Amino acid sequence: MLLHIDSSADPTADSVTRRLTAHFARAWQERHGVTDYRHRDLTTTPVPPLTGAYTTLGRRVEREGFVPPAKVPALVESPAEAREWELTLPLITELAAADTVVLGIPMYNFSVPAALKAWIDRVTFPGAFAHPDTGESLLADTRVVAVMARGGAYGPDTGRESLDFQTPYLKAWSGRLGIRPDHLHLVVAELTRVDVLPQLAGREAAAAASLAAARARLVALAAA
Incomplete structure (x- = not known):
């Protein structure tokens, strides 16, 4: 199954990440079919932020060791905890069912959008x-295609690489879930605000090349 997640606050076609994730999804469906596909828009259907009941339930589950999701309800002790689990379980189930996940991640203030962070916080439930029996990750064979768009440039030759908090964060989070490093694919389109930021004037060709390279890589990944 392909799980397609968009987190851009811009719901229109002006969103570069939405255009790119849709491009990947179309290419994937051409190869694998249209039925085994799920789209989640974290802007139109936001994931609620965590509450104290979530963290309390999570700590109780951690003390029990590796508790599968099916056994978590037995550890619920309040209506508030039951509500948190009700909000969390569908997201965990959806991610567990996916063979490939494509994430649309615009750079907001050097990192990921709050909408995506809320989803990450929920699915990263202890032991989910x-x-x-073994504690090994059930996501070891899951592919994650992280599609990132940045208004400026943050590559190694820009002097701004240290301001990129998306890449290290996504690597750390996916590794924590047990996703193999070779199954995390980071696809980046940079200079996406070249049309509106005066300081980027003259870099239109570089912006177009970055976008074209991202599109081509997504097609290749969809076909893999």
Whole structure:
């Protein structure tokens, strides 16, 4: 299954990440079919931020060791905890069912959007993706295609690489879930605000090349 997640606050076609994730999804469906596909828009259907009841339930689950999601309700002790689990379980189930996940991630203030962070916080529930007997990750074979768009440039030759908090964060988070490093694909389109930021004038060709390279890589990844 392909799980397609958009997190851009811009719901229109002006969003570069939405255009790119849609490009990947179309290419994927051409190869794999249109039925085994799920789209989640974190802007039109936001994931609620965590509450104290979530963290309390999470700590209780951690003390029990590797508890599979099916056994979590037995550890729920209040209506507030039950509500948090009700909000969380569908997201965990959806991610567990996916063979490939494509994430649309615009850079907001050097990092990921709050809408995506809320989803990440919920699905990263203690033990949700750990095998109950071995503790090994159930997501070891899951592919994650992270599609990032940045208004400026943050590559190694820009002097701004240290301001890129998307890449290290996504690597750390996916690794924490047990997704293999070779299954995390970071696809970046840079200089996407070249049309509106005066300081980027003259870099139109570089922006177009970055976008074209991102599109081409997504087609290749969809076909893999």
